[in-house]
Amino acid sequence: MSRPTRRLVLTQLAAAACATAFTGAALAAEPIKIGLVTALSGQSALAGEALTRGITLAIDEINAAGGLLGGRKLELLRRDDESNPAKGVVAARELIFKEKVAVLFGGLDTPVSMAIVPVANQEKVPFMGPWAAGTAITKNGANPNFAFRVSAVDEIVDKAMLQYAQKTFKSTKPAMILVNNPWGESNEKGLKAALAEKGVASVGVEKFEANDLDVVPQLTRLKAAGADTLFLVGNVGPSAQVVKSLDRMGWKVPVVSHWGPAGGRFTELAGPNAKDVHFIQTYSFFGKQGPVGERVIKTMMAKYPNVKGPGDITPAVGVANAYDGLHLAARAIAAAGSTEGDAVRQGFYKIDRHEGLIKTYVKPFSATVHDAVGVDDYVWTQFIDNRIVPVGTN
Amino acid sequence: MLMLSAFLSGLGLGSMYGLMALGFYVTYAVSGTVNFAQGSSMMLGAVLTFTFAQTLGWPVAFAILLALVLCALYGWLVEWLAVRPFVSRGSDSWLMATVALGIILDNVVLFTFGKEPRSMPSPLAEAPVRLGELGLGVYPLQILIPVVGLALAAALHFVARRTRWGVGMLAVVQNRDAARLMGIPVKRLVTASFALSALLAAVAGVLIAPLFNIHADMGTLFGLKAFAVAILGGILSPWGVMVAGLVFGVSESLVTVLLGSGYTQIITFSLVIATLAWRPNGLFGRAEVKKV
DSSP, rough: OOOOOOOHHHHHHHHHHHHHHHHHHHHHHOOOEEEEEOOOOTTTHHHHHHHHHHHHHOOOOOOHHBBBTTOEEEEEEEOOTTTHHHHHHHHIIIIIIISSEEEEEEEEEEHHHHHHHHHHHHHHEEEEEOOOOOGGOOOOOSSOHHHHHHSSHHHHHHHHHHHHHHHEEEOSSSSEESSSHHHHHHHHHHHHHHHHEEEEOOOEEEETTOOOOHHHHHHHHHHHHTOOOEEOOOOHHHHHHOOOOHHHHHHOOOOEEEEEGGGSSSHHHHGGGGGGGEESSSSOSSSOOOOOHHHHHHHHHHHOTOOOOOGGSOOHHHHHHHHHHHHHHHHHHHHHOOOOOHHHHHHHHHOEEEEEEEOOEEEEOOOSSSSSOHHHOEEEEEETEEEEEEEEOO | OHHHHHHHHHHHHHHHHHHHHHHHHHHHHHSSSOTHHHHHHHHHHHHHHHHHIIOOOOOHHHHHHHHHHHHHHHHHHHHIIIIIIHHHHSSHHHHHHHHHHHHHHHHHHHHHHHHBBBOOOOOOGGGGETTTTTTEEOOOHHHHHHHHHHHHHHHHHHHHHHHHHHHHHHHHHHHHHHHTTTTOHHHHHHHHHHHHHHHHHHHHHHHHHSOOOOOOOTTHHHHHHHHHHHHHTOOOOHEEEEEEEHHHHHHHHHHHHHHOGGHHHHHHHOOOOOOOOHOOTTSSSOOOOOOO
């Protein structure tokens, strides 16, 4: 949080004076507004902050290089949706109608994104999803479709989970242990489809509540059914309870998980067995970094005092997805030559090549592909000594 | 083996519900009111213990003691702020006021303690004890919880029947005005019961902390289930409340094992309704005799 210093105030006063004097010049340098609607309070606040940091980092880089469209700087406007779809829609409308944002980022939670996307499609403002993984956010049936995403997609994650389980653990009798909410349901559907495609049947599906203390009864059922691998979908807290329950049962079974465990202090919550869970990420700041990765870590440490190393860039996927998402959006605006919604939408299709953090994007978007991250881009990780360490790929 | 494992899980869970439900018993017995946000008191116990022992690094025994004392103070505050002003005017708004106070507490904790769930390390919840050759495991703490719960129920029973304080309490239950005329400090007794109620919830919080994730809304669902348990047990009997807790916990985990987790909430809460329809005063309650 920065307080306005006297110098800043003086600069702003001077800027205001200039703006009044040279209205024409001020108009030419009018900033391009980027909106972000996400959870900035509540249990997901940390993730909302990670998105903010990823976007801010990319904006700083673009502004330092002279901005877009002949020197116009980018400016970020954030709104808190409190993980509530209704509040998300109100915030999105305000950003679209009042602030006239060029691109709207947002929706940490799938239900919020699902509520905002129809507004974006109707008002012809490009939407960029840096987090929520619900399949239908980008596959929303609208034509033209203004929703793009740089993040995991449930449908693809589920395929990757099965592929990884078969490759790494030779699993033939997988079972599912899923959180009892729409996210769990979306993955139940996705996993079943992925299994059917490969001709494998799951031996059981069990649900747990986000506040369950003991998952032994559910796991006992899956064990009795002969499961040889568990597919886990849940946020960090409940995922930890699953691991603790496995420990009490003395059941050593491979656990292949969605990215829930990355959302907090998994090692502290789940105990020593936390390291046995293999979970999916779009990016890890540990392990060997490319030039972009090294640059982002260095800038993060310089900009934010509480970032002492890669371990403090957390949740990593939030920073990485938002960082790449903003750069891609900027390229789309540049390709469009204006901030007009439909031109920017088509600008996304014109992106030829972008060297990003997650990967080097080559023609990431087309009329039929609105998700830039695919099945080969995921990283499999484990929590080792409180660090998310990459251990494999699909 | 399936059943045995479920039974053990259920006993552990059930005794936690029972412990929380004892808190409802204590205030209801004395004043006919309860702190509906009992789950928040439990959360406060866990959060304070974690803060003192982990964040500040104080000795664990001292941390627990201080957390319990502060929770008792919070209970006193609940009675003073959210119950007494309404009861003294003959209003039932304390129902809403206690819920509101709990929500305020949850949010204050969200701001100060933070949004990330944390976990309290404990030597009693590190390595599971294996039972027999079946490979069933429980943490030692899970065995300690029912022991503490039953001991507290026994202590409350003893206090109510055998001590001056307890006899005074029973007198207040029977006839508030007569008790006051006999020189029993009714107001102080009611305040004390709220402090004790929060203290019991805090004991549950301290015991659960190493097993569960500590965060601002950890107590919400727990408090709700504990209230169902209190009603199920016939809220006026400490034994009944504790046993109802065990019954509720065991049925939850048996339903899960036998039918799958999709049915757990539907069946257990239907059982609560069915039981209350059959015995309106709870499993172990007696019909209240209205003396005119």
